[in-house]
Amino acid sequence: xxxxxxxxxxxxxxxxxxxxxxxxxVMPAFLVPFALVIMSFDNYMGIAIxxxxxxxxxxxxxxxxxxxITAKGFxxxxxxxxxxxxxxxxxxxxxxxxRRFVQLTIPPTLSLIIATIISAxxxxxxxxxxxxxxxxxxxSTTTGIITFTRNILSNNVHAYISLPLTAxxxxxxxCMLFLFIYDSIHIPFIIWLPISFILSVxxxxxxxxxxxxxxxxxxxxx
Amino acid sequence: MKAEAxxxxxxxxKKYRHFELNIDSINFPKGFATALIGENGAGKxxxxxxxxxxxxxxxxEITYFGNYTEKDRENDPYVKEHIGYTGxxxxxxxxxxxxxxxxxxxxxxxxxxxxxxxxxxxxxxxVTSSSRSGKDKKVSSLSDGNRIKLMLAGVLARDTKLLLMxxxxxxxxxxxxxxxxxxxxxxxxxxxxxxxxxxxxxxxISDMENVTDYAIIIENGTVVEQGFVExxxxxxxxxxxxxxxxxxxxxxxxxxxxxxxxxxxxxxxENIDKLAGMDVETSIPTLSQLAVGIxxxxxxxxxxS
Numbered sequence: 001x002x003x004x005x006x007x008x009x010x011x012x013x014x015x016x017x018x019x020x021x022x023x024x025x026v027m028p029a030f031l032v033p034f035a036l037v038i039m040s041f042d043n044y045m046g047i048a049i050x051x052x053x054x055x056x057x058x059x060x061x062x063x064x065x066x067x068x069i070t071a072k073g074f075x076x077x078x079x080x081x082x083x084x085x086x087x088x089x090x091x092x093x094x095x096x097x098x099r100r101f102v103q104l105t106i107p108p109t110l111s112l113i114i115a116t117i118i119s120a121x122x123x124x125x126x127x128x129x130x131x132x133x134x135x136x137x138x139x140s141t142t143t144g145i146i147t148f149t150r151n152i153l154s155n156n157v158h159a160y161i162s163l164p165l166t167a168x169x170x171x172x173x174x175c176m177l178f179l180f181i182y183d184s185i186h187i188p189f190i191i192w193l194p195i196s197f198i199l200s201v202x203x204x205x206x207x208x209x210x211x212x213x214x215x216x217x218x219x220x221x222x
Numbered sequence: 223m224k225a226e227a228x229x230x231x232x233x234x235x236k237k238y239r240h241f242e243l244n245i246d247s248i249n250f251p252k253g254f255a256t257a258l259i260g261e262n263g264a265g266k267x268x269x270x271x272x273x274x275x276x277x278x279x280x281x282x283e284i285t286y287f288g289n290y291t292e293k294d295r296e297n298d299p300y301v302k303e304h305i306g307y308t309g310x311x312x313x314x315x316x317x318x319x320x321x322x323x324x325x326x327x328x329x330x331x332x333x334x335x336x337x338x339x340x341x342x343x344x345x346x347x348x349v350t351s352s353s354r355s356g357k358d359k360k361v362s363s364l365s366d367g368n369r370i371k372l373m374l375a376g377v378l379a380r381d382t383k384l385l386l387m388x389x390x391x392x393x394x395x396x397x398x399x400x401x402x403x404x405x406x407x408x409x410x411x412x413x414x415x416x417x418x419x420x421x422x423x424x425x426x427i428s429d430m431e432n433v434t435d436y437a438i439i440i441e442n443g444t445v446v447e448q449g450f451v452e453x454x455x456x457x458x459x460x461x462x463x464x465x466x467x468x469x470x471x472x473x474x475x476x477x478x479x480x481x482x483x484x485x486x487x488x489x490x491x492e493n494i495d496k497l498a499g500m501d502v503e504t505s506i507p508t509l510s511q512l513a514v515g516i517x518x519x520x521x522x523x524x525x526x527s
């Protein structure tokens with residue numbers, strides 16, 4: 001419990017209250033209705049487009065709390081003078097990864113629930129699997145891309161780079177959409193769920209190690 | 223006067239593109255307040271950041287509390303827990319933090335942080351009121367002076383043995399500067415075995431004179447003078463003389479400035495006899511006169527006369 005409280009403190013040290021509200025409340029409030037409109041035509045398309053937008057905003061917004069945290073010369077202020085700098089940064093990064101996962105989970109889950117309530121008969125049972133798969137997939141890609149963009153200190157450069165990188169996420173989402181809808185290469189759709197889950201776990205671990213190593217090499221360079 | 227060192231710097235060197243810090247030897251005395259004095263860009267902040275561990279890449283050795291190395295500083299919690307650092311950077315506390323958050327974060331970062339004492343100091347310094355809205359104030363909404371008070375409250379709310387303060391007086395009003403001096407005096411006096419020390423950099427030499435025991439003057443990245451203020455006041459004499467003697471005095475004085483009516487400057491006490499025969503008035507220099515005179519002797523600034 002004490003550790004959880006330290007993690008929240010460390011997370012909020014970088015992410016302001018307004019940022020958390022914007023990411024966890026305001027963004028879903030806009031994206032869910034948007035997704036539902038498209039889902040009234042095509043459920044899969046609605047989820048895929050919303051997730052691409054959600055990933056784009058996640059990438060862009062990451063500049064605010066963690067701008068250049070792994071870049072050389074990033075100023076950690078008072079944190080750097082503490083004995084607990086290592087555990088504090090580790091806690092902040094773990095908490096951020098959990099928050100990002102929640103952030104990417106809320107809008108599609110809400111959209112799925114609302115869509116199911118509105119049109120129970122027309123919901124394909126593959127849709128929940130698709131939603132879970134795309135959540136893990138987009139979590140993996142945004143987390144991977146953020147690891148790269150956190151080396152950038154300039155806001156403009158960050159924005160210019162985030163935009164084309166979102167195209168990668170869009171392309172991956174489109175591929176997943178294709179695989180689910182058309183079953184074109186005769187691979188059972190369910191296989192993509194464990195694959196994307198394992199991918200997200202591997203990327204989480206790699207990114208955690210990379211980010212903490214980079215932060216510490218900035219701090220502990222002799 | 224001789225004293226044990228709280229921090230010792232030996233053969234410190236750090237190169238930048240247009241600047242190089244080269245410190246042969248500094249021993250910051252334990253139990254005293256040391257002022258780092260120098261022009262802008264002289265290397266004061268760089269040196270303080272090296273000691274605090276914010277800038278870690280450099281040559282040479284820094285020893286803490288007599289026997290801890292820089293590696294110990296990173297691995298043994300004793301060193302960092304007993305050093306309180308206040309910097310000039312606006313992002314020392316991130317702008318979106320609320321005052322309540324600064325307390326929470328420091329409680330996590332420092333084991334010996336006393337939250338109640340922190341609140342009390344902030345209230346005493348008129349940064350917060352006891353109201354809830356006062357504690358929800360953001361760091362970004364504070365003036366530079368209040369931000370310094372916030373840092374000051376943070377380090378004074380901990381059980382430290384050394385305060386490292388970069389330009390603590392600059393953004394403060396005259397009343398608060400006086401308060402700062404008395405707070406530092408109280409801090410030094412609060413230890414029974416004289417083991418608390420303060421190292422601060424300043425441009426406000428006159429305001430900080432009554433808290434300065436030891437002075438280190440840095441110019442162009444090197445230490446040009448250091449010693450206890452009382453010893454320096456014996457080493458140098460402040461001299462005022464008439465215009466007619468200016469040319470002769472120029473070769474004897476350590477530093478000289480002239481005006482329409484005469485000249486004034488610092489003279490090494492050992493050379494004061496050489497001024498015999500000239501119509502001069504001598505006095506004990508203030509720390510400000512000492513520092514300005516010594517800095518002027520080494521400055522790269524071009525004289526406008």
